[in-house]
Amino acid sequence: MDFTLSPKQQALQDEVREFARTVVAPSADERFRNGRWDKDLWLEFGKHKWPGAVIPEKFGGLGGSAMEHAIIVEQIAKVDCSLGASLNLLQQTNMALLKFGTDERRQRYLPLLASGQSYSITGITESASGSKMTDMETTAVQDGNHWVINGQKTEVHIPQHVQICLVFAKTPGGVSAFLVETANPGFSTLYDREIVGLRGIPMSAVGFKDCRVPADDLLGKEGGAYEVFFNSFDLSRIGNAAKCIGIAEGALEAAIAYAKERRVGDNVVTDFQGIRWQLADLVTRIEAARWLTYKAAAEYEATGKSTVSSAKAKLLACTTAMEATTVAFQITGSHGCFADQPFARFMMDAKLSEITGGTAEVLKNTIARDLLGKPRNPTL
Numbered sequence: 001m002d003f004t005l006s007p008k009q010q011a012l013q014d015e016v017r018e019f020a021r022t023v024v025a026p027s028a029d030e031r032f033r034n035g036r037w038d039k040d041l042w043l044e045f046g047k048h049k050w051p052g053a054v055i056p057e058k059f060g061g062l063g064g065s066a067m068e069h070a071i072i073v074e075q076i077a078k079v080d081c082s083l084g085a086s087l088n089l090l091q092q093t094n095m096a097l098l099k100f101g102t103d104e105r106r107q108r109y110l111p112l113l114a115s116g117q118s119y120s121i122t123g124i125t126e127s128a129s130g131s132k133m134t135d136m137e138t139t140a141v142q143d144g145n146h147w148v149i150n151g152q153k154t155e156v157h158i159p160q161h162v163q164i165c166l167v168f169a170k171t172p173g174g175v176s177a178f179l180v181e182t183a184n185p186g187f188s189t190l191y192d193r194e195i196v197g198l199r200g201i202p203m204s205a206v207g208f209k210d211c212r213v214p215a216d217d218l219l220g221k222e223g224g225a226y227e228v229f230f231n232s233f234d235l236s237r238i239g240n241a242a243k244c245i246g247i248a249e250g251a252l253e254a255a256i257a258y259a260k261e262r263r264v265g266d267n268v269v270t271d272f273q274g275i276r277w278q279l280a281d282l283v284t285r286i287e288a289a290r291w292l293t294y295k296a297a298a299e300y301e302a303t304g305k306s307t308v309s310s311a312k313a314k315l316l317a318c319t320t321a322m323e324a325t326t327v328a329f330q331i332t333g334s335h336g337c338f339a340d341q342p343f344a345r346f347m348m349d350a351k352l353s354e355i356t357g358g359t360a361e362v363l364k365n366t367i368a369r370d371l372l373g374k375p376r377n378p379t380l
């Protein structure tokens with residue numbers, strides 16, 4: 001076993017860390033407060049090909065693997081979780097296109113997605129269906145050489161900045177996955193939603209009204225959404241885990257910097273053993289979560305699949321992030337309670353990360369099913 005990053009991965013980590021510290025961090029609180037996604041900043045990411053971490057070089061990507069994706073997301077999420085989440089969400093479309101898209105679609109979209117000139121979102125959740133995909137009411141019916149989609153998706157991000165979306169809909173053979181251009185006259189943004197965390201990637205509800213998509217935009221087989229789902233979500237759960245590790249590290253670093261200086265009587269806050277033990281527990285859990293994430297990434301790279309390892313990594317990382325942000329908040333006392341500090345942002349981002357991309361309960365179900373030899377059951 002080799003626990004070291006390769007020189008190339010180390011260089012990538014250093015490069016992203018420095019960019020995050022100098023370019024991303026200074027405006028992270030403002031973006032969170034104003035619920036703003038920064039298209040220009042995204043284009044800067046694109047110049048480094050970070051949105052295309054796993055896209056092969058022949059399509060304009062970085063040509064990396066799940067490891068490179070995890071390295072990038074962790075460093076960005078450490079200062080701005082919303083942008084870490086943006087990098088991660090995009091991988092669902094990247095992977096779906098790479099594995100199931102036609103050559104023409106890959107040539108058309110992947111270079112734009114890798115370079116930050118385009119973005120894509122995923123539409124699964126509806127008002128009446130969340131964790132259980134088969135409850136969805138959005139339908140797609142075949143009409144000649146097209147599919148016609150009708151329905152609504154209530155939790156999609158920044159449709160105004162998006163060229164395509166990965167949409168799941170019920171078809172006669174089950175649930176199927178489609179690529180839909182947002183320029184399609186059948187696609188519309190219905191209303192914006194005021195979310196309380198991950199506010200730097202705002203959320204809206206979108207509608208599909210007799211939205212006709214060419215048969216080529218059915219990804220995989222009709223009724224084959226689960227294959228698309230697992231292929232894409234195993235990777236995005238690795239990214240989600242990396243994102244949570246970033247949140248935990250970012251919150252603790254900011255809290256420790258303050259607590260080391262904050263005098264209480266003859267001590268500074270970090271002199272107290274009760275505080276030190278909490279910090280020791282948390283850095284241990286963060287490191288464990290990182291290695292679980294890297295293990296899942298290695299498995300994904302080797303086999304194209306990492307469902308259970310990804311679930312374990314995300315479970316440990318998201319619960320650790322929640323605890324780390326709570327402790328960070330606590331040890332900064334009233335200093336942390338004000339909006340000019342990042343602690344509320346870190347905490348809300350951690351809470352929402354226990355829900356998005358596989359709730360903690362759904363992840364435990366995945367892990368337990370594997371433990372008990374039960375078949376996979378795709379839930380978000």
Ligand SMILES: Cc1cc2nc3c(=O)[nH]c(=O)nc-3n(C[C@H](O)[C@H](O)[C@H](O)COP(=O)(O)OP(=O)(O)OC[C@H]3O[C@@H](n4cnc5c(N)ncnc54)[C@H](O)[C@@H]3O)c2cc1C
Pocket residue numbers: 089121122123124125126129130131132153155156157197198352353355356357358359360361362365380
């Ligand atoms: C920040 C954020 C970003 C998101 N981005 C997107 C997106 O880009 N695209 C998209 O389509 N959706 C998105 N979602 C939606 C997200 O994927 C859903 O929130 C998630 O799938 C859970 O669905 P739900 O919220 O409807 O919860 P429900 O399915 O209604 O579940 C409610 C509660 O019951 C628990 N529960 C459900 N089933 C079980 C079970 N079998 N055993 C035990 N407990 C269970 C859940 O864990 C949860 O705690 C996003 C959500 C958030 C918060």
